[in-house]
Amino acid sequence: MGNPIINVENVSKSYGGVKANMNISMKVEAGSITGIIGPNGCGKTTLFNSIVGYHAIDSGSIKFDNQEISKLWVGDIARLGLLRTFQQTRIYNKMNCVDNMQISISHRKGSASKMFASRKGEIKDRAEHLLEFVGLYSKRNLISGDLSFGQQKLLEFAMALMNEPKVLLLDEPTAGINPTLINGLIDRLRKANEELGITLCVIEHNMRVIMNLASDIYCLSNGKMLASGKPSELQNDERVIDAYLGGH
Amino acid sequence: MSRNTLILYIIILAASILGPILLPAYTQQMAILWVMILMASTWDILGGQMGYNSLGNITFFGVGMYLSAIIQISMFYDVGEYTSAFGAIKPEFTDSQYFTGFFLGIIGAGLGSMILSLLLGFIVFGLRGPYFAIGTLGVAITAGQITGTIDYIGGGSGISMPFFPGDIYFRSIFFYILCFLLAASVHLILRWLYSTQFGLAINAIRDDEDKAEAMGIPTLRYKQFGWAIAAFFMGCIGAVFGNMVGFIEPIEVAFPTPTFGIFMVAMALLGGKGTLWGPVIGAVLFHLVKETTWTYLLGWQYVALGLIIILNIVFFQQGIMGWLQTKFPEKFGIFIDDKTHEESRVAMDDK
Numbered sequence: 001m002g003n004p005i006i007n008v009e010n011v012s013k014s015y016g017g018v019k020a021n022m023n024i025s026m027k028v029e030a031g032s033i034t035g036i037i038g039p040n041g042c043g044k045t046t047l048f049n050s051i052v053g054y055h056a057i058d059s060g061s062i063k064f065d066n067q068e069i070s071k072l073w074v075g076d077i078a079r080l081g082l083l084r085t086f087q088q089t090r091i092y093n094k095m096n097c098v099d100n101m102q103i104s105i106s107h108r109k110g111s112a113s114k115m116f117a118s119r120k121g122e123i124k125d126r127a128e129h130l131l132e133f134v135g136l137y138s139k140r141n142l143i144s145g146d147l148s149f150g151q152q153k154l155l156e157f158a159m160a161l162m163n164e165p166k167v168l169l170l171d172e173p174t175a176g177i178n179p180t181l182i183n184g185l186i187d188r189l190r191k192a193n194e195e196l197g198i199t200l201c202v203i204e205h206n207m208r209v210i211m212n213l214a215s216d217i218y219c220l221s222n223g224k225m226l227a228s229g230k231p232s233e234l235q236n237d238e239r240v241i242d243a244y245l246g247g248h
Numbered sequence: 249m250s251r252n253t254l255i256l257y258i259i260i261l262a263a264s265i266l267g268p269i270l271l272p273a274y275t276q277q278m279a280i281l282w283v284m285i286l287m288a289s290t291w292d293i294l295g296g297q298m299g300y301n302s303l304g305n306i307t308f309f310g311v312g313m314y315l316s317a318i319i320q321i322s323m324f325y326d327v328g329e330y331t332s333a334f335g336a337i338k339p340e341f342t343d344s345q346y347f348t349g350f351f352l353g354i355i356g357a358g359l360g361s362m363i364l365s366l367l368l369g370f371i372v373f374g375l376r377g378p379y380f381a382i383g384t385l386g387v388a389i390t391a392g393q394i395t396g397t398i399d400y401i402g403g404g405s406g407i408s409m410p411f412f413p414g415d416i417y418f419r420s421i422f423f424y425i426l427c428f429l430l431a432a433s434v435h436l437i438l439r440w441l442y443s444t445q446f447g448l449a450i451n452a453i454r455d456d457e458d459k460a461e462a463m464g465i466p467t468l469r470y471k472q473f474g475w476a477i478a479a480f481f482m483g484c485i486g487a488v489f490g491n492m493v494g495f496i497e498p499i500e501v502a503f504p505t506p507t508f509g510i511f512m513v514a515m516a517l518l519g520g521k522g523t524l525w526g527p528v529i530g531a532v533l534f535h536l537v538k539e540t541t542w543t544y545l546l547g548w549q550y551v552a553l554g555l556i557i558i559l560n561i562v563f564f565q566q567g568i569m570g571w572l573q574t575k576f577p578e579k580f581g582i583f584i585d586d587k588t589h590e591e592s593r594v595a596m597d598d599k
Contacts, residue, residue: 078464092455103448107464116444132589141583
């Protein structure tokens with residue numbers, strides 16, 4: 001393998017008696033688009049939460065850019081450049097779209113003077129540019145909580161791009177978005193990956209989307225890593241088909 | 249700053265200057281109005297803009313008041329002797345002693361309150377929602393009770409502040425100007441702060457603190473800074489208020505949790521929390537109603553105030569500014585813009 005930017009080794013996490021993740025190992029290559037699939041409740045989001053530091057893991061190791069991050073707090077990990085979006089879209093819903101974007105700038109170089117930076121000029125321009133990129137420019141002055149669910153999802157994606165992360169973890173980016181918009185979103189995900197150089201790791205249920213998008217795919221089932229490989233390999237894997245269609 | 253805003257500021261400035269000239273009998277009332285505007289505005293930093301409903305901001309008012317008293321007295325006398333009930337000494341302050349002490353007292357009160365807020369912040373910012381409200385309320389009540397037990401600063405019987413050198417008319421004008429300057433500085437500083445990234449950050453914490461954390465915003469730093477600003481000015485105004493009243497004691501004057509501690513919240517809610525002007529409008533209305541009921545409905549004044557608060561909370565939660573914003577969204581910059589990014593940039597260049 002080349003150069004994994006995220007390296008998860010033997011990670012386990014249980015909630016009381018529920019073993020959500022058992023000995024999960026996976027790698028995300030720098031510059032790639034990696035997919036994670038699996039039936040509902042198989043532990044995908046738990047794995048995401050472990051990676052970004054939402055909860056302590058029971059055992060194992062998570063490395064980002066060769067640095068151990070399993071003991072760090074959420075904010076510290078985010079400031080390293082590892083960001084996630086939420087399955088239940090989360091935006092700042094009483095602020096307008098431009099403000100949502102402007103506060104999403106990177107806080108990696110946490111200098112105190114930045115706290116009182118003006119909101120005009122370069123930051124605003126970039127915010128508007130990215131809003132145009134996701135097709136929300138005309139709605140930029142609206143309160144974001146009044147947008148439709150799909151639009152909020154796009155806004156959340158744009159906010160993540162505003163942060164210029166090295167790696168972006170996307171939790172079901174196409175859930176609840178109408179089919180025509182999905183194509184546009186896939187386009188933008190790919191552009192973000194190719195043009196902005198952001199490594200993507202995507203949880204997705206829509207097989208058409210993930211098979212098209214990802215170069216490597218991991219399949220979880222019942223908290224265990226079931227299979228991994230290229231999309232074409234997984235599509236024909238009996239275990240994967242069973243996990244999705246069988247009675248787990 | 250738009251032209252209309254500038255005109256508004258000029259009108260307010262003119263009214264502030266003409267007020268005590270035309271109605272000299274009400275100078276102290278107008279000074280208290282500035283105090284209330286300052287209280288509501290600083291409460292709104294956390295309560296409105298950041299979504300942390302502090303019921304304990306009055307702590308800094310009292311701490312500032314006592315700090316300035318200690319500074320003003322200790323520069324020239326022993327505080328313990330000064331406050332002793334038997335009148336061991338008969339203190340007198342010359343003009344220059346009074347004003348230097350007072351000036352240093354205000355600064356010390358502000359800085360001391362700010363440092364206290366930073367220390368308290370490490371503890372109370374671990375709490376959220378109603379727990380934060382109750383936690384900070386506890387801080388305010390505790391501060392009042394503890395102060396009452398310290399004999400060095402007069403305990404429950406309080407301290408008579410140094411006597412103002414000058415006649416009554418000059419005295420009321422002097423305090424009026426101080427209150428006005430402090431309230432105006434708070435307003436202008438907040439106006440600037442809310443226009444920077446800081447304003448957005450505390451709004452983000454209000455809307456979704458976990459998301460803000462996940463986006464890498466150093467939330468604790470913003471929360472502490474927001475509270476420190478409020479604490480600094482509450483400390484300063486506490487120092488001024490203590491000297492204006494002339495006599496301070498812990499429960500009614502320095503840490504008046506059930507009156508000023510709640511009033512500042514009620515004023516911000518009435519005017520519209522989370523806006524720059526809401527607390528100002530709320531404070532003016534509230535003070536007018538309060539003074540009117542005190543004069544014409546004596547005995548029923550708290551019933552009237554309670555009624556206003558209840559009506560406000562039940563039927564009018566968004567406050568005056570919030571209501572205006574839902575009624576006239578375009579005036580507040582909330583609209584759909586059909587131009588593309590490129591088109592608006594060209595339009596900007598043409599201007």
